[in-house]
Amino acid sequence: MKADADTASTTAGVGEFLRLPPFGRKFGAWAEYIVIPALALLASLVLFGIFVALFGKNPLDLYFFMYQGAFGTWFSWQNTLTRAAPLILTALCTALPAQLGMVIIGGEGALLIGALCATSAALALPAAPPLVVDVAMAFAGMIGGGLWIMLSGALRQYRGVNETISSLLLVYIALAVLNFLVEGPMRDPTSLNKPSTPEIGAANMIGSIPGTDVHWGLAFGIIAAVLSYILIYHTVFGFAARVAGGNIRAAKVVGLSVGKLILIICFLAGAAAGLAGMMEVAAVQGRTNANLAAGYGFAGILVAFLARQNPLAVIPVAVLLGGIGASGGLLQRRLGLPDASVLVLEGTIFVMVLASDSLYGRLGIFKGKS
Amino acid sequence: MTFDKISRRRVLQGTAALTLGTALPLRGAMAAETTIGFIYVGSRDDYGYNQAHAAGAAALKKMPGIKVVEEEKVPETDAVEKTMESMINLDGATLLFPTSFGYYNPHMIKMALKFPKLRFEHCGGLWSDKDPKNAGSYFGYIDEAQHVAGIVAGYSTKSGKLGFVAAKPIPQVLRNINAFTLGAKLANPKVTTQVIFTGDWSMPVKEAEATNGLIDQGVDVLTCHVDGPKTVVENAARRGAMVCGYHVNQSVLAPQAYLTGAEWNWEVLYPRFAKMFTSGETIPNFYRGGLKEEIVKVSPYGPMVSEEAKKKADEVKAALTAGNYVIFKGPLVDNKGNTVVASGVSRGQTDPELEKMSYLLDGVIGATS
Numbered sequence: 001m002k003a004d005a006d007t008a009s010t011t012a013g014v015g016e017f018l019r020l021p022p023f024g025r026k027f028g029a030w031a032e033y034i035v036i037p038a039l040a041l042l043a044s045l046v047l048f049g050i051f052v053a054l055f056g057k058n059p060l061d062l063y064f065f066m067y068q069g070a071f072g073t074w075f076s077w078q079n080t081l082t083r084a085a086p087l088i089l090t091a092l093c094t095a096l097p098a099q100l101g102m103v104i105i106g107g108e109g110a111l112l113i114g115a116l117c118a119t120s121a122a123l124a125l126p127a128a129p130p131l132v133v134d135v136a137m138a139f140a141g142m143i144g145g146g147l148w149i150m151l152s153g154a155l156r157q158y159r160g161v162n163e164t165i166s167s168l169l170l171v172y173i174a175l176a177v178l179n180f181l182v183e184g185p186m187r188d189p190t191s192l193n194k195p196s197t198p199e200i201g202a203a204n205m206i207g208s209i210p211g212t213d214v215h216w217g218l219a220f221g222i223i224a225a226v227l228s229y230i231l232i233y234h235t236v237f238g239f240a241a242r243v244a245g246g247n248i249r250a251a252k253v254v255g256l257s258v259g260k261l262i263l264i265i266c267f268l269a270g271a272a273a274g275l276a277g278m279m280e281v282a283a284v285q286g287r288t289n290a291n292l293a294a295g296y297g298f299a300g301i302l303v304a305f306l307a308r309q310n311p312l313a314v315i316p317v318a319v320l321l322g323g324i325g326a327s328g329g330l331l332q333r334r335l336g337l338p339d340a341s342v343l344v345l346e347g348t349i350f351v352m353v354l355a356s357d358s359l360y361g362r363l364g365i366f367k368g369k370s
Numbered sequence: 371m372t373f374d375k376i377s378r379r380r381v382l383q384g385t386a387a388l389t390l391g392t393a394l395p396l397r398g399a400m401a402a403e404t405t406i407g408f409i410y411v412g413s414r415d416d417y418g419y420n421q422a423h424a425a426g427a428a429a430l431k432k433m434p435g436i437k438v439v440e441e442e443k444v445p446e447t448d449a450v451e452k453t454m455e456s457m458i459n460l461d462g463a464t465l466l467f468p469t470s471f472g473y474y475n476p477h478m479i480k481m482a483l484k485f486p487k488l489r490f491e492h493c494g495g496l497w498s499d500k501d502p503k504n505a506g507s508y509f510g511y512i513d514e515a516q517h518v519a520g521i522v523a524g525y526s527t528k529s530g531k532l533g534f535v536a537a538k539p540i541p542q543v544l545r546n547i548n549a550f551t552l553g554a555k556l557a558n559p560k561v562t563t564q565v566i567f568t569g570d571w572s573m574p575v576k577e578a579e580a581t582n583g584l585i586d587q588g589v590d591v592l593t594c595h596v597d598g599p600k601t602v603v604e605n606a607a608r609r610g611a612m613v614c615g616y617h618v619n620q621s622v623l624a625p626q627a628y629l630t631g632a633e634w635n636w637e638v639l640y641p642r643f644a645k646m647f648t649s650g651e652t653i654p655n656f657y658r659g660g661l662k663e664e665i666v667k668v669s670p671y672g673p674m675v676s677e678e679a680k681k682k683a684d685e686v687k688a689a690l691t692a693g694n695y696v697i698f699k700g701p702l703v704d705n706k707g708n709t710v711v712a713s714g715v716s717r718g719q720t721d722p723e724l725e726k727m728s729y730l731l732d733g734v735i736g737a738t739s
Binding site for chain 1: 413439440441442443444445446447448449452453455456457459460461471472476494496538539540541542569570725726739
């Protein structure tokens with residue numbers, strides 16, 4: 001199989017249907033992937049400025065406060081990065097299966113199941129040293145979340161169920177499972193008005209990255225994104241996945257085991273979201289309760305699409321959305337805008353980036369080198 | 371819109387702040403004022419829980435020397451920690467009110483430890499000696515107002531069936547359901563209250579379904595304990611049923627069908643706290659109160675409330691306000707037949723047993739699990 005894959009990679013054309021070429025290919029194409037999204041972002045900021053001006057607010061104030069709230073001070077940076085941390089991991093839950101042409105939108109479910117599994121692992125090891133507990137929590141969270149999304153992959157592979165629908169519906173099942181366990185068998189009897197599991201213990205909490213308030217989830221997210229990028233663009237396995245994503249029949253003809261690819265990629269995707277859930281428990285909440293269903297999984301879908309499903313691009317996009325979230329508070333407080341205005345901006349960016357897809361390959365300045 | 375404001379100076383200011391942002395924290399600009407931060411879990415105009423708090427914040431805005439900063443729809447994750455820090459770092463807030471239950475532990479506690487000189491006040495939490503001294507929790511015995519509303523509901527119902535749309539079977543909610551039912555039984559001992567739990571605080575579709583389902587079963591007076599009672603109130607009125615409100619006065623949504631309601635009175639409590647804070651007096655770490663302390667109130671009666679109902683309700687309200695009335699007085703039996711408050715036992719409002727309530731009383735149709 002390796003020989004096949006290597007031969008295929010040298011033939012022209014195979015790379016054409018892949019969204020992003022690996023590093024080192026045409027510089028022009030790379031510039032295109034930076035300039036076009038930047039233009040889309042700029043256009044959405046202008047549109048949002050007009051929208052805000054219609055409500056009698058000064059757009060320059062808007063841009064200033066957005067900058068200040070997201071990146072203007074060291075505190076603002078930490079605020080932004082804290083919000084970005086879970087989004088990198090949940091975005092991978094959508095971006096990885098996208099390489100196979102699958103649209104998985106159930107990262108929220110994997111996050112919740114990951115959090116539950118991680119909490120269970122910690123509660124099952126009351127006497128173990130913190131490092132052991134944290135490693136066990138991470139593995140439990142990744143395995144739980146991984147199996148959850150793998151279920152969607154298996155349903156698609158063996159039963160022909162649409163993975164988008166099944167992964168979304170599994171979110172509601174995950175939420176129901178979480179509520180059932182938290183309000184029933186796993187409930188800490190002293191959690192009166194906020195049904196929660198018992199706490200994992202202060203000693204087991206994962207602290208912040210030294211010198212910051214940002215928890216380690218950010219570092220794990222970046223590592224996971226880089227590993228995913230290497231896996232997809234620099235390994236035979238990743239190449240096989242992209243071939244299957246481009247043309248599933250061709251992949252079968254050359255003898256790729258598509259079913260195995262689907263299951264493994266879905267597992268890795270779910271594991272990323274499950275790790276996000278574990279970090280929410282181990283670094284933020286200290287236990288599992290309904291607070292965990294904060295929509296990180298759904299925000300991750302937006303990040304993945306804005307990053308055009310590229311695992312590396314997920315990192316800056318997550319930081320950008322984290323920044324919008326961080327500055328949203330300042331917009332409310334200084335300009336008196338409602339919270340929904342931030343959603344208007346996110347929606348505008350989303351539409352502009354998707355619409356800008358049609359510009360790729362059509363702007364003359366990026367052509368001529370290939 | 372005002373283009374004249376976009377002057378060269380402003381652009382220069384912006385540029386300067388862009389470059390010096392890290393070096394120049396913006397606090398101190400309003401040194402003479404006390405800045406108070408309010409954080410809401412939902413939207414400020416939800417006709418419910420968050421609007422009640424926003425009304426309290428609005429009362430503070432009228433006080434001289436006080437500046438209020440607000441942020442809505444903040445989730446109960448580390449986002450609320452960052453919102454608090456942002457209010458402290460960028461707005462100079464020194465007193466913070468994170469108003470949702472899930473903000474308390476670990477988020478507000480963490481911030482109180484990080485900023486020991488600032489004050490944090492939480493709605494609904496149970497502050498204990500182990501918690502930081504610069505943190506506090508306050509709450510109201512709103513079951514007193516529910517009890518009075520129950521009396522009105524009991525007199526108003528023709529079918530003898532009341533309906534209660536509730537979020538989760540937790541102590542605060544169960545206490546409201548039981549107090550409401552005990553009130554209704556004062557009017558008519560045969561009245562029953564059918565409860566439907568929707569499972570979460572803001573589930574408009576399920577709340578509408580529950581309201582319709584209850585009315586289809588013959589319920590003619592409804593009330594609720596969810597974050598935004600708008601759905602229940604409007605749907606009940608549309609279906610021709612009567613309704614008792616919750617959190618704030620919802621009579622504008624159903625002028626005819628609105629009987630009365632149990633409301634928060636944060637517009638009295640927050641200025642009280644602000645005065646203590648600005649005068650250097652310590653706000654008690656654990657603060658509770660009901661009608662007597664003006665932390666809760668009862669909505670004015672609607673047009674359909676009978677004179678008889680008003681008379682009895684006013685009588686009980688007066689006794690509660692005077693502080694010589696106990697709602698949970700034994701013998702009380704739950705709806706499974708177990709005695710939960712023995713004969714001769716009076717559980718007054720401050721009784722910690724009531725904070726752990728896990729049962730539905732006789733007369734309530736429904737189950738906690």
